[in-house]
Amino acid sequence: MRAENPIIEVKNLSVDFKVRGRNGSSGLVSAVDNVSFSIWPGETFALVGESGCGKTTLGKAILGRVPATSGSIQFSGSEISSASRSEWRELHGNMQLIFQNPFSSLNPRMTVREIIGEPLIVRGAKGESLDKRIDQLLEMVRLPKSVGHRYPHAFSGGQRQRIVIARALALSPKFIVADEAVSALDVSIQAQIIILLQELQKELGISYLFIAHNLAVVRQIADRVAVMYLGRIVEIADRETLYKDPQHPYTKALLSAAPIPDPSYVRPKRVMLEGDPPSPFNPPSGCRFNTRCCQVMDVCKVDSPPTVNNKDHHVACWGVGSAPEDEGVKSLQITEKGSF
Amino acid sequence: MNDLSYLESEDLASLDTKSVSKFFGELSRSLTGLLGCCVVLLSILLGALAPFITKYGPNDLKLGDRLIPPMFFGGSSDHIFGTDALGRDLFSRVVFGARVSLFVAFVVVLIASLIGISAGLLAGFYGRWIDQLIMRIIDTQLAFPGILLAIVILYAIGPSITLLIVVLSINGWMVHARMVRGLVLSLKTSEFIEAAEIAGTRPLRIMFRHILPNLSSMLLTLVVLEFARIILAEAALSFLGYGVQAPNASWGLILAEGQNYLSSGWWLVMIPGMVIAVTVMSANLFASWLRVYADPKLREKQYGRNFDRKVKVRND
Amino acid sequence: MIERLLEVKNLKIAFPTISGIRYATHDVTINVGANERLGVVGESGSGKSVTALAILGLVQSPGRIVSGSVRWCGKDMLDPKVAQEVRGRDIAMIFQDPMASLNPLMKIEKQISEVLIKRRGFDRSTASKRVIELLEMVGIPSPQERSKQFPFEFSGGMLQRVMIASALASEPKLLIADEPTTALDVTIQAQILELLSTLSKDLGVSVMMITHDLGVVAEFCDRVQVMYAGRIVERAPCIPLFAEPLHPYSRGLIESSPRVDREANSVEPIAGEPPSHALEIDGCPFSNRCNESSSRCKIEEPQLVEVSPQRWVGCWNREKK
Numbered sequence: 001m002r003a004e005n006p007i008i009e010v011k012n013l014s015v016d017f018k019v020r021g022r023n024g025s026s027g028l029v030s031a032v033d034n035v036s037f038s039i040w041p042g043e044t045f046a047l048v049g050e051s052g053c054g055k056t057t058l059g060k061a062i063l064g065r066v067p068a069t070s071g072s073i074q075f076s077g078s079e080i081s082s083a084s085r086s087e088w089r090e091l092h093g094n095m096q097l098i099f100q101n102p103f104s105s106l107n108p109r110m111t112v113r114e115i116i117g118e119p120l121i122v123r124g125a126k127g128e129s130l131d132k133r134i135d136q137l138l139e140m141v142r143l144p145k146s147v148g149h150r151y152p153h154a155f156s157g158g159q160r161q162r163i164v165i166a167r168a169l170a171l172s173p174k175f176i177v178a179d180e181a182v183s184a185l186d187v188s189i190q191a192q193i194i195i196l197l198q199e200l201q202k203e204l205g206i207s208y209l210f211i212a213h214n215l216a217v218v219r220q221i222a223d224r225v226a227v228m229y230l231g232r233i234v235e236i237a238d239r240e241t242l243y244k245d246p247q248h249p250y251t252k253a254l255l256s257a258a259p260i261p262d263p264s265y266v267r268p269k270r271v272m273l274e275g276d277p278p279s280p281f282n283p284p285s286g287c288r289f290n291t292r293c294c295q296v297m298d299v300c301k302v303d304s305p306p307t308v309n310n311k312d313h314h315v316a317c318w319g320v321g322s323a324p325e326d327e328g329v330k331s332l333q334i335t336e337k338g339s340f
Numbered sequence: 341m342n343d344l345s346y347l348e349s350e351d352l353a354s355l356d357t358k359s360v361s362k363f364f365g366e367l368s369r370s371l372t373g374l375l376g377c378c379v380v381l382l383s384i385l386l387g388a389l390a391p392f393i394t395k396y397g398p399n400d401l402k403l404g405d406r407l408i409p410p411m412f413f414g415g416s417s418d419h420i421f422g423t424d425a426l427g428r429d430l431f432s433r434v435v436f437g438a439r440v441s442l443f444v445a446f447v448v449v450l451i452a453s454l455i456g457i458s459a460g461l462l463a464g465f466y467g468r469w470i471d472q473l474i475m476r477i478i479d480t481q482l483a484f485p486g487i488l489l490a491i492v493i494l495y496a497i498g499p500s501i502t503l504l505i506v507v508l509s510i511n512g513w514m515v516h517a518r519m520v521r522g523l524v525l526s527l528k529t530s531e532f533i534e535a536a537e538i539a540g541t542r543p544l545r546i547m548f549r550h551i552l553p554n555l556s557s558m559l560l561t562l563v564v565l566e567f568a569r570i571i572l573a574e575a576a577l578s579f580l581g582y583g584v585q586a587p588n589a590s591w592g593l594i595l596a597e598g599q600n601y602l603s604s605g606w607w608l609v610m611i612p613g614m615v616i617a618v619t620v621m622s623a624n625l626f627a628s629w630l631r632v633y634a635d636p637k638l639r640e641k642q643y644g645r646n647f648d649r650k651v652k653v654r655n656d
Numbered sequence: 657m658i659e660r661l662l663e664v665k666n667l668k669i670a671f672p673t674i675s676g677i678r679y680a681t682h683d684v685t686i687n688v689g690a691n692e693r694l695g696v697v698g699e700s701g702s703g704k705s706v707t708a709l710a711i712l713g714l715v716q717s718p719g720r721i722v723s724g725s726v727r728w729c730g731k732d733m734l735d736p737k738v739a740q741e742v743r744g745r746d747i748a749m750i751f752q753d754p755m756a757s758l759n760p761l762m763k764i765e766k767q768i769s770e771v772l773i774k775r776r777g778f779d780r781s782t783a784s785k786r787v788i789e790l791l792e793m794v795g796i797p798s799p800q801e802r803s804k805q806f807p808f809e810f811s812g813g814m815l816q817r818v819m820i821a822s823a824l825a826s827e828p829k830l831l832i833a834d835e836p837t838t839a840l841d842v843t844i845q846a847q848i849l850e851l852l853s854t855l856s857k858d859l860g861v862s863v864m865m866i867t868h869d870l871g872v873v874a875e876f877c878d879r880v881q882v883m884y885a886g887r888i889v890e891r892a893p894c895i896p897l898f899a900e901p902l903h904p905y906s907r908g909l910i911e912s913s914p915r916v917d918r919e920a921n922s923v924e925p926i927a928g929e930p931p932s933h934a935l936e937i938d939g940c941p942f943s944n945r946c947n948e949s950s951s952r953c954k955i956e957e958p959q960l961v962e963v964s965p966q967r968w969v970g971c972w973n974r975e976k977k
Contacts, residue, residue, distance in 0.1 A: 050841035096538060104530055105532050107554070109553035156929050171540075190912070258915075258916045261913045263898055276844070644672070
């Protein structure tokens with residue numbers, strides 16, 4: 001157990017959206033369902049999942065961009081899930097966001113200096129101290145000072161992402177949500193930005209909530225990883241534990257599906273998931289993964305599995321840890337699908 | 341390790357050249373755009389210099405010189421456009437009329453766009469009841485035919501240039517509001533707007549510093565088009581007798597006065613008519629060019645089309 | 657000697673823009689044989705997608721091929737009539753976004769049977785039956801009902817299967833796939849790649865896989881061409897390329913690719929940025945980012961040479977001794 005307190009503590013958080021169905025019916029989509037986790041100061045907590053799993057919604061809820069339906073979000077011990085707009089204005093001094101798309105997250109009609117300085121300008125900064133701070137931020141993201149008067153269209157994706165990072169750092173936040181921050185970048189540039197983020201973390205002690213769909217990238221940067229499926233967290237573990245000893249069938253499938261850039265790699269038999277993920281409008285009852293799970297048991301279709309915590313390795317799966325009452329612990333048997 | 345110092349040496353200056361010189365450079369390459377712009381500027385100039393370029397006043401009666409045809413049609417260089425039934429110099433009336441017509445158009449567009457842009461910004465940005473309110477007002481206003489409403493008001497209260505401006509402004513703000521609202525709605529969800537909100541920018545600053553500059557090119561095009569439309573609207577109202585009143589001159593009024601002399605003084609209708617048509621068309625041509633210029637994607641497409649055409653010509 | 661189906665030689669593609677002429681490719685030579693799986697790897701700006709479009713004569717005006725040749729089984733693909741014949745019949749293409757490649761207002765059956773009727777002379781009823789067979793072949797459950805549905809009723813992965821069915825409907829000899837799985841979730845990607853693999857083997861269709869994902873290349877392709885700044889910088893069979901990449905860019909690309917089985921903090925980025933099309937480059941386009949670049953690299957552009965059997969590199973530091 002760690003000595004300090006977590007900087008972010010999420011407990012039983014749910015986010016529902018009202019939607020109008022195709023035939024005029026209205027319903028509730030539970031984009032995030034009863035999610036709990038903590039993030040410690042100075043650590044990178046990765047949130048991984050495929051499209052529709054709710055990871056972006058979760059990130060937005062933590063930053064107050066999307067209202068939480070129920071549950072609690074605490075920042076440095078204070079409850080923020082129902083903060084007012086003026087309270088959020090203050091909180092954003094400590095909690096910032098890096099977006100995925102470097103082409104649409106910068107105002108095309110503002111210069112780089114104006115963009116980076118905006119968080120400071122709107123809080124009254126001006127003159128020499130403002131200029132000095134902007135210079136400092138440009139240096140932090142390794143951009144030369146002279147580019148400050150240029151407009152975003154003059155820069156490439158990787159350079160723009162640096163500008164985005166500089167803007168996020170302007171108010172010296174302690175917590176940054178990086179929502180697919182490197183997904184839109186070329187691989188060789190991705191690596192640059194990952195390293196930049198890590199260096200900044202070391203220098204400034206920032207915590208990251210790193211939202212991504214690419215498990216390979218996540219392994220490079222994360223300290224701890226949470227895997228999401230259809231609004232629920234199915235597994236949380238330390239990085240090495242997750243990659244070396246994944247417990248949840250979905251995690252195993254994700255890891256197995258990731259292509260390895262090495263043709264001579266001998267892959268243990270691939271875990272193939274059949275079919276498409278179910279629609280978030282109509283999630284399966286019980287464990288939401290039961291329709292595609294190769295180890296599905298009867299109880300999975302009826303009851304949602306509880307999260308079992310074994311030395312900071314949390315898993316929500318009937319087949320792991322807690323045994324259903326009337327059946328013994330089932331050994332995990334992986335159905336094998338051929339690899340190519 | 342991350343050597344980005346090359347950014348300082350790279351000559352990307354071409355992408356950031358002073359926008360004004362770039363503007364005129366591009367304009368000079370388009371025949372229609374340049375023509376349109378020049379003609380409009382010319383009419384504004386002539387109107388501004390009216391007292392200095394006319395020999396006779398617009399209201400100087402000279403009953404001895406009635407219905408003289410224009411210069412190359414049997415008249416003299418004394419009256420380039422000829423004279424009307426009261427011996428007034430038509431050129432002078434047209435040029436002084438330009439002052440009135442263009443002034444009215446300019447002021448109306450200014451007021452209408454200010455109201456319209458503000459309304460559109462509020463409606464688009466805040467949404468909900470403000471949006472509903474403004475949209476319903478627009479719908480209601482649009483339900484009445486504009487010119488008819490204008491005529492009714494002008495008739496009831498009594499025509500004057502001030503009232504004319506007021507009425508045309510009331511008639512003209514909706515199109516600005518609608519366009520701005522639509523653009524704001526689509527921009528509102530942009531990530532850079534969200535970034536500004538997370539940075540702590542207040543709504544007013546977001547509207548004016550973040551959203552509005554990104555609409556400026558579209559707005560400019562609309563403003564020029566509206567300018568043309570108001571010239572026509574004023575001409576129509578004055579023609580019908582509800583706009584500018586005698587003895588003031590305005591293009592529409594001159595046209596109205598000339599309609600009784602179609603056989604004996606065709607120039608009294610043709611000339612003001614052509615002046616209106618040419619000015620309005622020029623403004624439209626300029627607006628067309630402006631629309632392409634303001635959108636880099638359209639500019640590239642245009643460039644591509646012209647390139648193909650030039651290549652075809654060379655190959656044939 | 658593998659029979660050569662597609663021969664692209666010294667292809668140079670130019671795009672006139674307001675700010676000057678941009679060359680998307682400079683001197684691209686690609687050959688594809690029968691029953692072969694070729695990977696074309698590159699990042700954005702490498703010219704890989706434009707090359708594919710150029711092969712099929714689909715480069716949008718005012719872009720144009722300014723030099724080089726494209727031959728399909730000996731026929732000149734630069735002739736628009738030939739291209740029209742071959743395109744969609746002998747060479748098929750699938751794209752990254754299946755939603756954008758299908759008519760949202762037409763049922764799936766109608767769209768696929770169009771290919772069969774127009775390009776292979778089927779009649780309507782035979783075509784409908786064949787469509788159902790094809791949908792089954794690509795793994796779409798209940799193909800009979802689903803063929804009567806519209807594109808919006810399919811998920812991304814299913815739609816990509818439909819695209820593959822549509823592409824294979826005309827029994828092409830070559831399938832060009834431009835980032836077919838980039839927009840898909842990784843679990844769906846695995847399904848689609850397996851499908852492509854099985855089908856290409858069973859039907860004897862060559863595949864040109866265009867991608868930026870080295871993992872996809874490693875698992876799917878037999879031979880690889882690495883593209884950078886509109887040029888081919890390395891060409892090699894798959895296993896030797898990954899085992900010993902010769903070109904510094906290929907090596908850099910492999911080293912900067914994260915892998916799920918790779919320790920944390922082990923990616924090595926390539927310094928700098930790919931050249932923007934705005935600049936005319938003297939010498940090797942990679943020289944500004946290469947840690948082996950010499951003065952010669954900055955002045956003279958290296959040519960692609962065969963330094964050992966089947967291994968081609970364009971680098972002054974890798975010349976045959």
